[in-house]
Amino acid sequence: MNASIRRGSTLLSASGVRSYNPRSRKIGRGPANGLLATFTPGEIPLMASEIPAAPLPPSPPAGPEIPLPPVPTTAPAPLAPPLPQAKTEVDLPLPPVKLDWIGALLSYLIPGLGQVYQGRIAKGLLFFFGLYVLFFYGMWMGKWHNVWLPDVSDMPPLEIAGNRLSGVPSSLYYRPQFMGQFWIGVAAWPSVLQYVNYDPNKDAGPIFGTFERAPTEETLNKLQRDGNKRWDLGWVYTVIAGVLNLLVIYDALAGPMFREPPKRED
Amino acid sequence: MVFALLAVSIYWDLPVLLVIVSLVYAATRHDRWDKILREGFGWGVRIAGFLFGIGLVLYLLSTYI
Numbered sequence: 001m002n003a004s005i006r007r008g009s010t011l012l013s014a015s016g017v018r019s020y021n022p023r024s025r026k027i028g029r030g031p032a033n034g035l036l037a038t039f040t041p042g043e044i045p046l047m048a049s050e051i052p053a054a055p056l057p058p059s060p061p062a063g064p065e066i067p068l069p070p071v072p073t074t075a076p077a078p079l080a081p082p083l084p085q086a087k088t089e090v091d092l093p094l095p096p097v098k099l100d101w102i103g104a105l106l107s108y109l110i111p112g113l114g115q116v117y118q119g120r121i122a123k124g125l126l127f128f129f130g131l132y133v134l135f136f137y138g139m140w141m142g143k144w145h146n147v148w149l150p151d152v153s154d155m156p157p158l159e160i161a162g163n164r165l166s167g168v169p170s171s172l173y174y175r176p177q178f179m180g181q182f183w184i185g186v187a188a189w190p191s192v193l194q195y196v197n198y199d200p201n202k203d204a205g206p207i208f209g210t211f212e213r214a215p216t217e218e219t220l221n222k223l224q225r226d227g228n229k230r231w232d233l234g235w236v237y238t239v240i241a242g243v244l245n246l247l248v249i250y251d252a253l254a255g256p257m258f259r260e261p262p263k264r265e266d
Numbered sequence: 267m268v269f270a271l272l273a274v275s276i277y278w279d280l281p282v283l284l285v286i287v288s289l290v291y292a293a294t295r296h297d298r299w300d301k302i303l304r305e306g307f308g309w310g311v312r313i314a315g316f317l318f319g320i321g322l323v324l325y326l327l328s329t330y331i
Contacts, residue, residue, distance in 0.1 A: 123293055123302075126289060126290070127290060127293065130286045130289060130290045131286070133282070133286060134282065134283065134287075137279075229276050230276055230279065233276060233279060237279075237283060240283065240287065244287065244290050244291070247290070247291065248290070248294060251294045255297075256293075256294060256295055256296050257294065257295040258295055258296055260297060260298065
């Protein structure tokens, strides 16, 4: 009998309901109501879960018998020889994701650098070459004049919901493509440097010259008038490269979307 | 007409976009190269089919309407 039965626990025996008092170590008759009675020696009390199933009620009279199809009398097929016991691989539960902020930062700076830092070198190289080829191919299609942050000092004032925008928010309003291009990392930083040091009286900025510098109105008109649609398609490529790098950053931060479970051999 | 459509250089830039987007996107979803290549191929086929369908519809509209 379970030694942890508490006082007042209801026990069931073959002869009826009993209750147990641990102080007197007596089993009572009837439910757990404190009224004790002696228990028949040799009778083993049962817990509620140990009660044998009650007999089923008699089944209703069966209907007319339906003849069953004859059972084939052929000999049973010989059993296949037992397969050798192979080691089975068991998928373990995935460990919790550890966020790698350093890897994410590195992948922002240069696509794929975070993956290389994490030891996933081939994948990092795929990201690096893939995104840089896409970004600079797009710039080449646009004659190297489709990644920039414009100077808005001489633009009409911009007001949204009564608030006058200026500086970078206003520039992004006039050139929203840069919100996607920015995420390619350091390859888009010359735009920021050109924006900060923009001087309309000069033809080139410091360090980078005209690279990623806001083109003049005349240059833009010439590109769109004399060229084909490649100039427009070019900035689309650069935006796609920047947005794809967001996925690469997330891969460096938290790993791929579908993680491989660790394998264990039993 | 079809040859003139194919001669436009803008369409020859699309394979670069298609291949890179398919491979990079697939690589952000898996770490194993067999899965990356398989899913990248699938995405490439789907994107190419979509672009081809759009191009065909635009060509038919511009030709017969």
